Amino acid sequence: MRPSRIAVLVSGSGSNLQALIDAIELDELHGIEIALVVSNRADAQGLQRALTHKIPSVYLPWKAKEEAEERLASLLDLFSIDLIVLAGWMRIFTPRFIERYPQRIINLHPALLPDSGQGDTVTTSDGSVIPALRGLHVVQRALDAGIKVTGSTVHYVIPEVDAGPVIVRAEVAIREDDTEETLHERIKVVEHRLIVDAVKMVLPIEI
Numbered sequence: 040m041r042p043s044r045i046a047v048l049v050s051g052s053g054s055n056l057q058a059l060i061d062a063i064e065l066d067e068l069h070g071i072e073i074a075l076v077v078s079n080r081a082d083a084q085g086l087q088r089a090l091t092h093k094i095p096s097v098y099l100p101w102k103a104k105e106e107a108e109e110r111l112a113s114l115l116d117l118f119s120i121d122l123i124v125l126a127g128w129m130r131i132f133t134p135r136f137i138e139r140y141p142q143r144i145i146n147l148h149p150a151l152l153p154d155s156g157q158g159d160t161v162t163t164s165d166g167s168v169i170p171a172l173r174g175l176h177v178v179q180r181a182l183d184a185g186i187k188v189t190g191s192t193v194h195y196v197i198p199e200v201d202a203g204p205v206i207v208r209a210e211v212a213i214r215e216d217d218t219e220e221t222l223h224e225r226i227k228v229v230e231h232r233l234i235v236d237a238v239k240m241v242l243p244i245e246i
Contacts, residue, residue, distance in 0.1 A: 043242040044074035046120040048128040053085025055126035055147055058231035059238065060092050067235060071242055075118045077111065079130055101130050108136045115140075121244050125196065126234060134198035143244060144196035145206060147234055149226050150177040152192040156202045163188050164210060173201035178226065179219045188212055189222070191230045193237035206237045 047056045056076060062068045076089035079101040089096035097114060101107045115123065125146040137144060150172040151161045160168050169186045181189040190210040195203035209229045213222060 040070075042070050042072045043121045043244070044072055044119055045122045045124055045238065045242075046075040046077060046115055046118065047073055047085075047124045047126050048077050049083055049085030049126055050078060050080055050129040051083055051085065051127045053083065053088045053127065054227060055230055055234045056085050057088055058234055059124070059126075060088065060094075062235040068238060071238060074120060075114060077114065079107075079128075085127070104130075104133065105135075108133060112136065112139060122238065122242055124234065124238065131200060132196070137196055137198055142195055145193055145237055145241065146196050146201070146203070147230055147237075148173075148177070148192045148194065148201050149189075149223065149230065150181060150192065151188075151190045151208055151210065152194055152201060152205055154205050156194055156197070156199075156204050178223045181213065182217060182219060182222065186213065189226070191226050191233055193233050206240055207233055209233055 047059060049056055059073060063071060063073065073094050076085060076094055076096040077099050078086050079099055081098045086096045086098060099107060099111060123140060123144040125144065151169065152171050153161050159171055161171050162168055167188065169188065170184060172180050188210050190208055192208040193206045195206065197203040211226050211229055
C-alpha cells in the first residue's frame with residue numbers, strides 16, 4: 040500500500056510544517072509523507088523549509104479566489120493528495136472547494152473550540168466555561184477576555200469558519216504577566232504536538 044500523502048498549506052514561518060517534517064524523519068508518522076507544500080506568500084519561510092527537505096513546494100498567488108482554488112485543486116489532484124493540512128494558512132476557502140474534499144481538510148486553530156465545532160462556549164478540563172474564540176487575533180482576544188486558560192484545536196474544515204468537528208485539542212494556562220507574544224509562543228509548543236497527533240488520528244482515509 041502506498042504511503043498516505045498530505046499537502047501542507049502555509050502562509051508564514053511554517054513551524055508546524057517543520058513539526059510534521061521532524062515527526063516523519065523520526066518515523067513517528069509511519070506510512071505518511073508530505074507530498075506538497077503550498078503558500079499564498081512568496082516570502083513564506085515555510086516554502087524554504089520545504090525546499091531544505093526536498094519537498095515539492097509551490098507559491099500560489101491568491102488574488103482571484105475561485106481561480107486560485109481551481110489551480111490548488113489541480114495541484115492536489117496531480118500529487119494524489121489524501122489529506123490537506125492548514126498549518127497557519129491565512130485564507131478562507133469557498134464552500135464549493137471545501138465540499139470537494141469532505142473530511143479531508145483539517146485546520147490548526149490557536150484557541151479552544153467545542154467538540155462538535157458548534158456553539159459559543161467551551162467547557163475546560165476544570166469545568167470552567169469560556170468563550171469559543173473563532174476567526175482572527177484569538178490569542179489577544181483570550182487575554183482581553185480575562186479567561187484563565189486557552190489552547191489550540193485541530194478540527195475538520197467545513198464552510199463555516201472554525202466550526203468543524205474537533206479532532207484533538209489541548210489547553211494552555213494563561214499567566215498574569217502574559218503578552219500576546221509570550222502566550223502565542225507557548226501555544227505554538229502545544230500546536231507542534233497536536234498537529235502530529237491529529238494527522239496520526241485521521242490517516243489513512245478511505246477515499
